[in-house]
Amino acid sequence: MNTALLRELAAVLPSEALITDADVLEAHRRDQAEWAPSGQPLVLVRATCTDDVRAVLRVASARKVPVVPRGAGSGLSGGANATDGCIVLSLMRMNRVLEVDPRGLLAVVQPGVLNAEVKAAAAEKGLWYAPDPASWEFSSLGGNLATNAGGLCCVKYGVTGDAVLGLEVVLADGSVVRTGGRTVKNVAGYDLTRLFVGSEGTLGVITEATLKLRPKPPRATTLVATFPTLSGAGLAVTDIMARTRPSLLELMDRATCRAVEAYKPLGLDVEAAAFLLARSDAGGDQGVAEIEAMARCCEAAGATFVTHSEDEAEGELLLTARRLAFPALERQGATLLDDVGVPLSRIPELLAAVEGIAARREVLVGTFGHAGDGNMHPTVVFDRKDPAALARARAAFDDILEAALALGGTITGEHGVGVLKQPFLGRQLGEEAMRVHRRLKGAMDPLGILNPGKVC
Amino acid sequence: MNTALLRELAAVLPSEALITDADVLEAHRRDQAEWAPSGQPLVLVRATCTDDVRAVLRVASARKVPVVPRGAGSGLSGGANATDGCIVLSLMRMNRVLEVDPRGLLAVVQPGVLNAEVKAAAAEKGLWYAPDPASWEFSSLGGNLATNAGGLCCVKYGVTGDAVLGLEVVLADGSVVRTGGRTVKNVAGYDLTRLFVGSEGTLGVITEATLKLRPKPPRATTLVATFPTLSGAGLAVTDIMARTRPSLLELMDRATCRAVEAYKPLGLDVEAAAFLLARSDAGGDQGVAEIEAMARCCEAAGATFVTHSEDEAEGELLLTARRLAFPALERQGATLLDDVGVPLSRIPELLAAVEGIAARREVLVGTFGHAGDGNMHPTVVFDRKDPAALARARAAFDDILEAALALGGTITGEHGVGVLKQPFLGRQLGEEAMRVHRRLKGAMDPLGILNPGKVC
Numbered sequence: 086m087n088t089a090l091l092r093e094l095a096a097v098l099p100s101e102a103l104i105t106d107a108d109v110l111e112a113h114r115r116d117q118a119e120w121a122p123s124g125q126p127l128v129l130v131r132a133t134c135t136d137d138v139r140a141v142l143r144v145a146s147a148r149k150v151p152v153v154p155r156g157a158g159s160g161l162s163g164g165a166n167a168t169d170g171c172i173v174l175s176l177m178r179m180n181r182v183l184e185v186d187p188r189g190l191l192a193v194v195q196p197g198v199l200n201a202e203v204k205a206a207a208a209e210k211g212l213w214y215a216p217d218p219a220s221w222e223f224s225s226l227g228g229n230l231a232t233n234a235g236g237l238c239c240v241k242y243g244v245t246g247d248a249v250l251g252l253e254v255v256l257a258d259g260s261v262v263r264t265g266g267r268t269v270k271n272v273a274g275y276d277l278t279r280l281f282v283g284s285e286g287t288l289g290v291i292t293e294a295t296l297k298l299r300p301k302p303p304r305a306t307t308l309v310a311t312f313p314t315l316s317g318a319g320l321a322v323t324d325i326m327a328r329t330r331p332s333l334l335e336l337m338d339r340a341t342c343r344a345v346e347a348y349k350p351l352g353l354d355v356e357a358a359a360f361l362l363a364r365s366d367a368g369g370d371q372g373v374a375e376i377e378a379m380a381r382c383c384e385a386a387g388a389t390f391v392t393h394s395e396d397e398a399e400g401e402l403l404l405t406a407r408r409l410a411f412p413a414l415e416r417q418g419a420t421l422l423d424d425v426g427v428p429l430s431r432i433p434e435l436l437a438a439v440e441g442i443a444a445r446r447e448v449l450v451g452t453f454g455h456a457g458d459g460n461m462h463p464t465v466v467f468d469r470k471d472p473a474a475l476a477r478a479r480a481a482f483d484d485i486l487e488a489a490l491a492l493g494g495t496i497t498g499e500h501g502v503g504v505l506k507q508p509f510l511g512r513q514l515g516e517e518a519m520r521v522h523r524r525l526k527g528a529m530d531p532l533g534i535l536n537p538g539k540v541c
Numbered sequence: 542m543n544t545a546l547l548r549e550l551a552a553v554l555p556s557e558a559l560i561t562d563a564d565v566l567e568a569h570r571r572d573q574a575e576w577a578p579s580g581q582p583l584v585l586v587r588a589t590c591t592d593d594v595r596a597v598l599r600v601a602s603a604r605k606v607p608v609v610p611r612g613a614g615s616g617l618s619g620g621a622n623a624t625d626g627c628i629v630l631s632l633m634r635m636n637r638v639l640e641v642d643p644r645g646l647l648a649v650v651q652p653g654v655l656n657a658e659v660k661a662a663a664a665e666k667g668l669w670y671a672p673d674p675a676s677w678e679f680s681s682l683g684g685n686l687a688t689n690a691g692g693l694c695c696v697k698y699g700v701t702g703d704a705v706l707g708l709e710v711v712l713a714d715g716s717v718v719r720t721g722g723r724t725v726k727n728v729a730g731y732d733l734t735r736l737f738v739g740s741e742g743t744l745g746v747i748t749e750a751t752l753k754l755r756p757k758p759p760r761a762t763t764l765v766a767t768f769p770t771l772s773g774a775g776l777a778v779t780d781i782m783a784r785t786r787p788s789l790l791e792l793m794d795r796a797t798c799r800a801v802e803a804y805k806p807l808g809l810d811v812e813a814a815a816f817l818l819a820r821s822d823a824g825g826d827q828g829v830a831e832i833e834a835m836a837r838c839c840e841a842a843g844a845t846f847v848t849h850s851e852d853e854a855e856g857e858l859l860l861t862a863r864r865l866a867f868p869a870l871e872r873q874g875a876t877l878l879d880d881v882g883v884p885l886s887r888i889p890e891l892l893a894a895v896e897g898i899a900a901r902r903e904v905l906v907g908t909f910g911h912a913g914d915g916n917m918h919p920t921v922v923f924d925r926k927d928p929a930a931l932a933r934a935r936a937a938f939d940d941i942l943e944a945a946l947a948l949g950g951t952i953t954g955e956h957g958v959g960v961l962k963q964p965f966l967g968r969q970l971g972e973e974a975m976r977v978h979r980r981l982k983g984a985m986d987p988l989g990i991l992n993p994g995k996v997c
Contacts (some may be wrong), residue, residue, distance in 0.1 A: 429725070
């Protein structure tokens with residue numbers, strides 16, 4: 086069977102596209118979700134064009150072999166983790182920006198292009214590709230699309246899906262479908278674009294995307310504030326969101342600030358309960374007015390320290406603490422990174438619940454994230470060598486998912502379900518919605534070959 | 542069969558929910574797409590709660606009877622037009638705003654509530670529900686969702702789908718599914734919310750929606766400009782979009798300006814080829830800078846007259862011409878309203894093609910619309926009593942769809958496919974995408990009872 090499969094793939098693909106080297110396969114077994122299960126792939130295919138992808142899916146369909154599509158491998162939920170005997174289908178050699186149309190305000194790209202490369206190509210024409218996951222310098226657009234990746238600026242400018250006009254997708258049987266188009270608005274038929282975006286390679290393989298570009302916004306003003314209580318910080322967040330349009334609104338808790346200070350001393354107040362970062366890119370005196378309104382929200386909510394800077398370099402410096410949050414926590418041990426979301430009004434309750442879980446499970450949890458979207462990353466830190474610590478960490482990770490669900494929230498705001506959160510999906514969605522998922526999956530991939538075991 | 546069906550419905554619904562009066566049925570046969578075909582319904586059900594909707598769909602499934610969901614009847618594509626022997630399911634008695642949560646920045650509403658009522662409920666808490674179809678004062682939220690309605694402000698704030706956090710939907714078999722939730726970001730599973738939004742009642746019946754609210758933006762500054770050529774106006778549109786973030790960017794052609802002047806003289810230049818209206822709500826000196834940048838774009842593109850006003854009342858006055866566009870054209874005769882979209886860069890070509898079609902088909906076509914989104918409404922005006930004129934008008938309507946497709950555009954930007962544009966959908970989407978549509982439809986509505994003949 087294996088030999089026959091390889092022979093069939095070899096017959097329809099360039100020889101250099103087909104890799105069975107054990108070390109290379111090992112390096113393509115998983116993404117960054119270290120603790121999620123992964124299987125042993127049979128072969129890696131490095132597709133260089135849509136026809137390669139079609140060829141792989143035709144063979145896979147004929148032989149009912151699972152196909153696990155893969156971008157840069159920077160995913161955080163195991164969405165690209167291999168299943169035993171699968172074909173890992175890498176899209177990283179389909180890495181061209183095919184077109185930047187400055188008058189149409191769009192770019193056409195292949196899935197293996199990095200987010201940073203799209204931004205750069207847009208910037209060359211004086212334009213901006215907005216979505217900015219933390220991984221923007223090393224994550225692929227295909228992966229961004231597959232997970233509907235978020236980021237820091239999406240509080241004002243939306244997530245990856247909001248920047249997609251159209252897609253080319255290869256379906257399970259190797260046929261090719263184009264969704265959407267080059268127009269900003271389009272209600273001709275079902276929103277297939279949005280169905281594929283965020284579907285983690287379980288409904289089709291994205292081979293091209295038409296992305297929306299924008300003019301670059303005015304230079305941002307940056308505000309930082311510290312709070313003696315989590316509830317005060319939460320109150321400030323909802324007030325800021327109800328009164329202004331921040332282009333960034335991030336929160337870090339005490340544990341995270343301490344980890345950052347231990348990693349790179351920046352003079353953060355390690356006694357404060359929470360550290361808030363906000364930006365306005367409204368520009369001119371409106372930007373100043375907006376930052377001042379944000380400052381008033383912080384002061385009214387009990388902030389002990391509030392400052393802001395209109396200087397771009399200084400603003401970047403203020404953002405350093407936030408950028409270091411995850412690396413700093415990673416230096417303290419192994420990590421299990423949650424990605425929960427709650428309704429805006431319930432952020433303080435989430436933060437309090439996480440503190441309780443950390444105490445009860447006797448683990449360190451540093452929480453940071455996109456407060457303006459209610460999307461937080463409580464990060465469980467533990468000693469990799471201690472099996473008991475791993476067990477406690479896993480329990481804490483699950484408790485945090487439960488806490489988010491209890492607050493009417495979501496188990497994943499931007500990282501995706503993958504295999505890591507798959508066991509919790511039904512708890513969030515309910516039996517009826519899961520049944521709809523299975524119906525859609527069955528309609529699009531009747532043989533179940535596309536990234537099996539992910540999402541639903 | 543008919544008697545048995547009515548008896549079964551009567552057994553599960555309050556008696557006042559069931560209407561068979563011929564005049565009432567006649568009034569519920571169609572929406573505003575006067576020229577689209579419609580059939581003869583058997584019965585009208587006025588649902589008052591989700592359980593009523595469930596009951597109707599259970600009976601309809603058991604008897605394989607078509608169900609045509611219906612909101613305010615203000616649709617423009619025949620999406621609510623009855624099929625022979627169907628149950629027309631009106632959602633207009635499910636018309637409550639269930640909740641406005643100012644700290645969660647959301648509202649929960651039933652489908653029969655008017656867009657204007659959602660705006661009013663949000664405004665009471667100092668917040669804003671953004672989507673503003675031209676029909677906002679008389680269209681239902683359920684209809685807005687079913688068509689993924691656009692509007693004037695969506696050039697900056699997005700369409701209806703961009704303002705939806707979650708839905709309750711009754712499926713064809715009467716089961717209830719909840720999609721999304723109360724969080725801003727959510728990637729747990731497939732984007733079912735976006736699948737139902739814009740599906741025109743063919744995949745399920747929306748019985749509740751959780752909508753995103755925002756702070757009201759700063760007061761807008763309004764600019765008007767006139768252009769001696771369509772290409773100049775088109776150039777100004779793409780320049781404005783590439784350099785600023787207008788909160789409104791609307792265009793009217795000469796035929797439309799003349800119709801408006803004939804209806805209500807406003808002093809429009811009826812010799813100009815195009816009239817452009819733009820707004821900035823950036824606020825403060827940034828708003829002024831943005832309007833000045835827009836003015837420079839207009840002047841560089843050859844505008845013969847450019848002015849702007851920061852006064853709100855004056856701004857509304859300037860917008861009057863645009864608001865009168867369709868009513869003014871309707872006064873000149875019967876109308877066939879197109880809703881095509883093209884890539885931003887191709888607006889001048891679309892406008893030129895429409896002029897050519899009007900000349901060739903010997904009909905009057907007034908074009909106006911959401912230039913900043915490339916979404917235009919060429920409106921064919923003709924003598925209702927002249928069958929030859931109707932034939933020419935229909936031919937022109939179709940020619941305009943063809944022209945949009947030839948420019949890489951869409952047959953519908955915001956009004957939906959309905960029955961009016963159904964024959965053209967395959968031309969736009971291609972056979973593969975149509976096949977995906979049918980697969981999804983088959984998965985969600987295997988008996989084909991939900992609004993048959995619409996979309997696909």
